[in-house]
Amino acid sequence: MVPSGPKRVSKACDRCRRRKERCDGTAPCARCQKHGRECSFLYAGKPLGRPRKTRHDEELAIADFEDPLDTGSDFFDVDRIQALECIVRYYTGLDHLNSAGLQDVIMGLQTTQNLSCQAQGQSQDVSAAQLEHWPADSPSAQIKASIPKIVEAASVFPTPETASTLISIFFEFGQMNYFFLDESTFRSSLDQFHNLPSTLTAKDAPWVCTVLMVFTIGVQFSHLKNGDKIQADRIWMDDALALMYFRQASRLVPNVLAIASMQSAQALLLMGFYILPLGHYNLASTYFSIGLKMVTEDCLGLERDASFTVREVEVRRRVWCTAFILERRNSVYHGNPVDIIRPPLGNFDMLGIVDMSVKHIDTYQNTKAMVNLTNMLEHVWHTMSGVSDLEARQLTAKLRQILDARDELLMYWENLPDIVFGRDLCPHNPLFRHNAYLALSYHSIHIFIGRPFILEKGPEEMMSEEPLTKMKNGLIASCVESALATIDLCQKIKDQCGLSRSSYIEFTSCHAAVSALAAASISSQTSRWSIHCKQGLTLLRAMLGGVFSQRGGRKDIERLEYMVDQLLGYECFEFQEEFHDGSNGNFLGWGAALLQFET
DSSP: OOOOSOOOOSSOOHHHHHHTOOOOOOSSOHHHHHHTOOOOOOOOOSOSSOOOOOOHHHHHHOOOOOOTTOOOOOTTOHHHHHHHHHHHHHHHOOSSOOHHHHHHHHHHHHHHHHHHHHHHHHHHHHHHHHHTTSOTTSHHHHHHHTHHHHHHHHTTOOOHHHHHHHHHHIIIIISSSOOOOOHHHHHHHHHHHHHSOOOOOGGGHHHHHHHHHHHHHHHHTTHHHHGGGOOHHHHHHHHHHHHHHHHHHHTTHHHHHHHOOHHHHHHHHHHHHHHGGGTOHHHHHHHHHHHHHHHHHHHTTTTTOTTSOHHHHHHHHHHHHHHHHHHHHHHHHHTOOOOOOOOOOSOGGGTTSSOOOSSSOOOHHHHHHHHHHHHHHHHHHHHHTTGGGOOHHHHHHHHHHHHHHHHHHHHHHHTSOOSSSTTOOOTTSTTHHHHHHHHHHHHHHHHHHHGGGTSOOOOHHHHTOHHHHHHHHHHHHHHHHHHHHHHHHHHHHHHHTOOOSSOHHHHHHHHHHHHHHHHHHHHHTOOTTHHHHHHHHHHHHHTTTSGGGTSSHHHHHHHHHHHHHHHHHTTTTSOOGGGOSHHHHHHHHHHHHHHHHHO
16 A cells, blocks of 8 residues: 655655654755745754763763863953963973063974973884784783873973972872872882983883872862962862872773782772762772772781881781771761771781871871771761661660660770871861861761651650650760761861862861751751851861862852751741741751751
């Protein structure tokens, strides 16, 4: 049977395509001409061929970062030209950007580029001769073929003076209660690279990646050197420079993973440490997990291997502690699976037998305290798992275990030293910020323990039991007390040395504290903590000038601020007897739902 009506053509007009009507393909088509409509063929259709598959290592290396350089401005925009001038001054050190000075810099760049190309050509000749012995698809051949990429990444290194400044900032503000690198070894290797430039090989990929990440984190924390006087355009420039260094380092991730050395683990830990404040928690967890596995394998049999010096053993111990802290805390707080990896070092208490400090006080005692707090956090997490699904009798035993874990945490904190290290929170102490971060980590565990019970609604017969209520109230009281202490401590940091716009622990601790106090205000119907809620929001806004403004940090603060404003607007802090009606219950339900969404 011959079908009636016009035949469907391969390319229909835009209107017929949207309405899924038959089109004769003419311009204008018969249907549009009949109804007096505009007929157009702007839709190009689906592209032919298969889409390009993304390699797994490329997904791991480069995430969906927002590019602060993508402003959409005109080529001759004044702000764009001023930004380029800032970059030139930053890398060249020129005070006056006249034609003669810029020409001298260009001539120097050409000379450096010629030498780099010559060295690159030599390395390619050598690697080409070596590649003849390997199949083209072998891992060794792929690593050797990436030497030009390594040379290109090293070409963005700043001048020795700028590099020294960024390294100092990194070890002062980035490596705080952690240990990523040995400062003396790192500085000597970079000085050797600047003084005696040699041909880079494929084995240098982890070292180049590590150097780039040190520059990245150094730029990220450079605003702390200038205090609150830094301008908004300089913050934008710092973020752009840090992103540029990170992208160069991320191109070397496949080589870093293939080599899997101690430097590879250090590079991955630094990359995870940088992207964690940007909101890429899952990618940071991947970096931390792989880095922890690498450094664990490197530490196996370390104490029985006589080929390592005492300093090398100490470095590996401290790097393992750092990897363990970062991986465990990120996994617990963000609900990721925890790796079943235990310490490969039999004598962990010997940490600190070698003084690793260069210009600063060695903070190995705080590192040990962070490891112990992380172990307690993991124990609490295992203890609290499944607590919401238990019956009254089982819940009583589970709450006793949680209370025992909390008491153990309290006892450990009280036994820490209170002079120079640990609990010494004197603002004039040289380790004030280190100890403040340690205290924030401690209070975050109390908030983590008590916050789930603040807005919990169980069966009436379960909530009426006095032992359960008493135990939950004790956990909630510890949570509120730690939340108040967290906000006071963040305020002290702001008054003494200024809040960081890149510190993940400052931002998340203050955010969790304000959320806990807002939840406690809804649950207990009190106005005692309204001032602290406003104070915490003010502190959070002060941190939004940096990396937290690019991802979900600003939206989180806006939701939290809206909730607190609604609390004050509804006057729920001034509860009266006539207010305890259905509308009050609806409002409390709204607040509880919003807080659960925040959590």
